[in-house]
Amino acid sequence: MSPSVRESLVWPALVAVLTLVTLAAAGSGAALAVLAVGAVAIVAFHLWHLWRVAEWAAGPADARVPDGHGAWGPLLTLIHRRVRARNVYERELRSVIERFEAAASAMPDGVVVLDASDRIEIANPRAQTLLGLDAAHDRGQAIVNLVRQPGFLAYLEAGDFGDAALVPSGRDPGRMLALQLVPFAAGRKLLMARDVTEREAVARMRREFIANVSHELKTPLTVIAGFIETLQDLELDPAQRARFLALMREHAHNMQRLVADLLTLSALESEDHPLVDETFEVAPLLRAAAEDARALSRGTHAIDVEPGPAAMIRGGRDEIASAFGNLVSNAIRYTPPAGRVTLSWCIEPDGSGVFSVTDTGIGIAAEYLPRLTERFYRVDRSRSRATGGTGLGLAIVKHVALRHDGELAIESERGAGSTFSIRLPASRVVRVESAGETTAEPAASGHYQ
Amino acid sequence: MTEHTNKQFDAEMEGIRSGVLSMGGVVEQQLTRAIAALEKEDDAGLLDAVGADEAAINRLQVAIDQQCAQIIARRQPTAVDLRMILTVSKIVNDLERIGDEVKKIARKAAETWGNTRLAQVRIYDAAKALGTTMTMLRLALDAFARLDVVAAADVIDRDAAVDAAFASILRQLVSYMMEDPRTITPAIEIVFIAKSIERIGDHAKNIAEAVVQVVKGKDVRHATVDEIRAEIAQP
Numbered sequence: 001m002s003p004s005v006r007e008s009l010v011w012p013a014l015v016a017v018l019t020l021v022t023l024a025a026a027g028s029g030a031a032l033a034v035l036a037v038g039a040v041a042i043v044a045f046h047l048w049h050l051w052r053v054a055e056w057a058a059g060p061a062d063a064r065v066p067d068g069h070g071a072w073g074p075l076l077t078l079i080h081r082r083v084r085a086r087n088v089y090e091r092e093l094r095s096v097i098e099r100f101e102a103a104a105s106a107m108p109d110g111v112v113v114l115d116a117s118d119r120i121e122i123a124n125p126r127a128q129t130l131l132g133l134d135a136a137h138d139r140g141q142a143i144v145n146l147v148r149q150p151g152f153l154a155y156l157e158a159g160d161f162g163d164a165a166l167v168p169s170g171r172d173p174g175r176m177l178a179l180q181l182v183p184f185a186a187g188r189k190l191l192m193a194r195d196v197t198e199r200e201a202v203a204r205m206r207r208e209f210i211a212n213v214s215h216e217l218k219t220p221l222t223v224i225a226g227f228i229e230t231l232q233d234l235e236l237d238p239a240q241r242a243r244f245l246a247l248m249r250e251h252a253h254n255m256q257r258l259v260a261d262l263l264t265l266s267a268l269e270s271e272d273h274p275l276v277d278e279t280f281e282v283a284p285l286l287r288a289a290a291e292d293a294r295a296l297s298r299g300t301h302a303i304d305v306e307p308g309p310a311a312m313i314r315g316g317r318d319e320i321a322s323a324f325g326n327l328v329s330n331a332i333r334y335t336p337p338a339g340r341v342t343l344s345w346c347i348e349p350d351g352s353g354v355f356s357v358t359d360t361g362i363g364i365a366a367e368y369l370p371r372l373t374e375r376f377y378r379v380d381r382s383r384s385r386a387t388g389g390t391g392l393g394l395a396i397v398k399h400v401a402l403r404h405d406g407e408l409a410i411e412s413e414r415g416a417g418s419t420f421s422i423r424l425p426a427s428r429v430v431r432v433e434s435a436g437e438t439t440a441e442p443a444a445s446g447h448y449q
Numbered sequence: 450m451t452e453h454t455n456k457q458f459d460a461e462m463e464g465i466r467s468g469v470l471s472m473g474g475v476v477e478q479q480l481t482r483a484i485a486a487l488e489k490e491d492d493a494g495l496l497d498a499v500g501a502d503e504a505a506i507n508r509l510q511v512a513i514d515q516q517c518a519q520i521i522a523r524r525q526p527t528a529v530d531l532r533m534i535l536t537v538s539k540i541v542n543d544l545e546r547i548g549d550e551v552k553k554i555a556r557k558a559a560e561t562w563g564n565t566r567l568a569q570v571r572i573y574d575a576a577k578a579l580g581t582t583m584t585m586l587r588l589a590l591d592a593f594a595r596l597d598v599v600a601a602a603d604v605i606d607r608d609a610a611v612d613a614a615f616a617s618i619l620r621q622l623v624s625y626m627m628e629d630p631r632t633i634t635p636a637i638e639i640v641f642i643a644k645s646i647e648r649i650g651d652h653a654k655n656i657a658e659a660v661v662q663v664v665k666g667k668d669v670r671h672a673t674v675d676e677i678r679a680e681i682a683q684p
Contacts, residue, residue: 052608087525094506132587134589134595137595137597138595142463142467144467144470144474145467145470145473145594146464146591146594148470148471148474148476148477149474149477150471150475150478150505150591151478153471153474168478168481170477170587171483171587173485173583239612279630
């Protein structure tokens with residue numbers, strides 16, 4: 001029945017009811033009966049609607065609002081509209097929450113939302129792995145019950161959240177976590193957790209490095225300052241003066257070498273100094289290194305050169321030359337007089353080029369080998385200083401090798417000597433087919449050997 | 450009882466629970482330092498820190514025991530609450546014992562610093578075993594925080610691995626001592642360390658058993674792992 005039909009029936013129905021009421025009042029039993037039946041019908045109609053609305057209200061949240069007739073129709077329509085509006089609103093809210101949770105999950109740091117009494121509300125997956133939480137079960141758990149590090153508890157209780165608290169991870173004490181609390185609305189806090197193991201290690205290395213550099217510079221400076229005072233205060237004969245000046249010069253020299261090595265290292269490390277891409281011949285470098293060796297040795301060692309096949313290297317000429325130079329000077333300094341130092345170049349079957357310096361010197365015990373390329377690491381401090389080492393040579397060599405995609409290999413036996421090799425990958429080695437020796441540097445080829 | 454006193458009672462119960470866990474946190478920190486003392490050499494600072502941790506652990510034990518006694522006297526708790534208080538006081542005891550053992554380990558470790566090669570090799574095994582007990586303690590305390598009996602049963606399972614490690618360290622030491630009598634002195638030090646580690650495993654297991662007891666209301670101290678699992682499976 002359409003509403004217009006229903007409305008058209010209202011007036012006749014009203015007239016009929018009024019007539020019946022009048023007749024009943026006049027004493028007509030039949031009219032009374034009709035009225036009674038009508039009343040029962042109306043009560044039944046409303047009860048049926050009430051029952052259906054009650055069923056709907058008790059049913060599932062997403063059940064449709066029932067249709068209704070009579071006075072129930074517009075009422076139920078109103079309810080239906082309101083429910084629909086609420087559903088739309090709820091969907092929007094849910095999507096906001098979902099977006100927030102997706103953003104929290106995507107964060108590289110661990111994030112935990114804490115309520116006003118520091119209980120866990122939400123924890124993203126990263127926080128769960130870093131802090132050993134279980135988001136499904138740990139809702140409402142006090143954070144200090146699971147993140148028990150005393151350092152964190154003290155940080156939380158102090159209430160000063162300017163800096164993060166550094167604590168060892170509970171799951172793996174070797175790793176360090178930075179835990180930062182950020183208060184926000186209504187006493188809630190955000191707990192950010194980050195693994196800072198590497199950052200801390202780098203910071204420690206930097207501190208140690210600076211301490212080492214200062215120490216290395218201090219020693220020669222103290223000596224020089226002492227001599228200057230002596231020269232100022234005492235009348236010395238010319239021979240003594242000359243001796244003191246020579247010692248001062250030697251120490252100034254050591255400092256110069258150290259500073260030069262430091263500058264080389266920092267240039268190698270800095271990203272402002274990309275690797276120069278040039279192609280140069282190996283043979284002249286080998287000759288120059290051999291010349292250096294002879295000059296350093298002053299004829300006390302036998303210097304052999306095994307030039308190997310002619311080849312070119314792609315990379316930074318100066319860097320490779322300094323790496324060769326460092327290896328050669330090490331070999332001379334750690335080989336007693338009458339020892340033998342051999343410089344060689346060869347190309348392996350896989351195309352990689354290997355430059356080696358082999359000596360018959362004092363050698364290095366196996367347990368020291370892994371630390372040899374650390375800055376300022378010295379197996380024998382006094383010997384290294386006495387021979388003018390800066391403690392940075394092998395660090396430089398290793399850096400140069402790495403910059404050329406190569407590696408530094410060390411083989412050594414105590415008392416029998418050592419072999420230091422720089423291996424460059426095939427991609428950086430170009431074989432020269434013809435007799436390349438002569439094309440390289442005609443002037444230099446004469447006095448070579 | 451009014452709502453106000455109920456709330457206060459809940460807060461007091463929560464307080465002793467969190468107290469136990471923060472005490473556990475100090476013990477965990479002390480264990481971390483003891484492992485470092487076994488792995489590294491010559492760090493007197495570590496030894497001092499372990500001692501300071503032990504003192505803090507003792508203070509916490511006294512404070513928590515006092516809180517427990519006060520709750521019992523003033524509130525006369527029953528059923529679950531009473532069980533929780535009794536469990537807390539048991540766990541606090543175990544934690545304090547672990548603190549004592551860790552201190553012993555750190556002191557013995559310092560005595561072996563700079564000792565023979567043998568000491569270095571065996572100490573490595575001890576550090577590994579100590580790491581296992583540390584995981585056990587962490588899981589046991591997590592299980593107590595979450596009242597998670599399944600996790601507690603896992604901890605009880607792990608104790609067997611610590612016992613096996615103890616037996617294996619002992620066997621190796623015996624063969625070293627038979628080969629070279631000069632190794633007897635350092636070997637004895639390591640035996641003490643290993644024994645302490647084994648004890649820490651037992652205490653961690655006790656804590657896990659206490660968790661099962663507080664949740665299930667059954668004493669499982671002398672039950673086998675299978676019996677405990679069967680108990681947990683019951684609703």
